Amino acid sequence: LKCVMCEHTHWKQPSRFMDFKDFVKILDNFPKLRWIDITGIGEGIMHPRFLDMVAEIKSRGIYLELYDAFHRWDAKVTSHMMRHGLNRIQPSIDGCSKDVYETIRVNANFDAGHANLEEMHRAKDRWARKLPEVSYHFIVQKSNQHEMGDYIRMVRDLAVTQEVDVQFTELLYEYPEIEGQKYDVPNAQREHVDEIARRHKVGVRWNHRMGRQTIDAKQCTMWGMPFIFVDGSVIRCCTSNEHNEHDRQRANAMGNIF
Numbered sequence: 001l002k003c004v005m006c007e008h009t010h011w012k013q014p015s016r017f018m019d020f021k022d023f024v025k026i027l028d029n030f031p032k033l034r035w036i037d038i039t040g041i042g043e044g045i046m047h048p049r050f051l052d053m054v055a056e057i058k059s060r061g062i063y064l065e066l067y068d069a070f071h072r073w074d075a076k077v078t079s080h081m082m083r084h085g086l087n088r089i090q091p092s093i094d095g096c097s098k099d100v101y102e103t104i105r106v107n108a109n110f111d112a113g114h115a116n117l118e119e120m121h122r123a124k125d126r127w128a129r130k131l132p133e134v135s136y137h138f139i140v141q142k143s144n145q146h147e148m149g150d151y152i153r154m155v156r157d158l159a160v161t162q163e164v165d166v167q168f169t170e171l172l173y174e175y176p177e178i179e180g181q182k183y184d185v186p187n188a189q190r191e192h193v194d195e196i197a198r199r200h201k202v203g204v205r206w207n208h209r210m211g212r213q214t215i216d217a218k219q220c221t222m223w224g225m226p227f228i229f230v231d232g233s234v235i236r237c238c239t240s241n242e243h244n245e246h247d248r249q250r251a252n253a254m255g256n257i258f
Contacts, residue, residue, distance in 0.1 A: 001043065001069060002106040003094075005141055008041050009106075010177040013246065015042060018230045020049045024056060026228065026257060033060070039067040046072070051080050058084040067092050067137060069105065070113045070120075078116075078123045086132040090167070091117055093136060095144045096154040104143060117158050124162060134159065135203075136166045142183045149196045156200040165203030168193070175245075184208070232258035 002009045027033065036057060044050050045068065057064050065088040081089070095101035098110040121134070136155050138148065148168060155164055174182040190206060197204040227235040229246075233253040 035063045037065040063087045070116045071108045073116045078120045082127045088133040090135045090137040094139050096151040134164050140170050141181045145183045148193045152196045167205045169207040232256040
């Protein structure tokens with residue numbers, strides 16, 4: 001995909017897969033690991049051994065969370081996730097109409113993604129499972145902010161009676177390639193969306209920059225949720241992604257796990 005807001009669309013570095021042996025080596029280094037999210041800045045399911053990675057994680061009793069755009073998440077993937085006990089999935093879907101969604105998620109197909117999401121929810125019914133927990137992720141920007149209320153309704157229609165929630169995330173950084181796309185949701189609009197969510201029994205969380213303080217990366221002590229790049233660089237979570245500055249991130253890395 002060439003999502004208009006994603007740094008992956010604009011970076012100059014070559015894309016690559018993490019070797020499966022390196023992936024297992026990382027897991028072996030953390031025998032007490034309890035939680036992991038193996039979503040990269042890209043499409044995890046493109047990895048030829050992604051499903052093997054899922055099976056390896058769950059065989060170790062680790063809580064597994066994923067993000068996915070769901071244009072490749074077919075019935076086979078859903079069955080695999082049900083069988084191995086995926087704990088939480090965040091479908092990353094940034095619109096509830098074909099025109100808006102496909103303008104943002106360039107090269108994706110709204111109808112196919114919607115069908116894959118519906119299959120996942122119905123599979124939970126067939127397997128009589130409450131897991132995976134489903135928490136939709138909507139990146140708010142100027143081109144889709146008007147769809148947030150209808151998006152809540154779409155999510156409820158997909159989930160039917162299942163518990164479900166939505167996280168609305170404002171673009172955290174407006175780097176040069178996406179200048180003009182950032183949208184700060186005003187309080188009145190946020191309250192309106194919250195009211196729609198209450199009526200439809202959909203949980204809502206807001207991720208925005210209000211009240212955040214910026215510090216120099218060298219002073220960061222937020223080590224609780226490190227991000228490991230495919231090359232092994234270990235990035236503290238406040239040396240964060242989403243602004244297309246991987247060289248700066250590597251320069252401020254804690255080290256390299258390999």
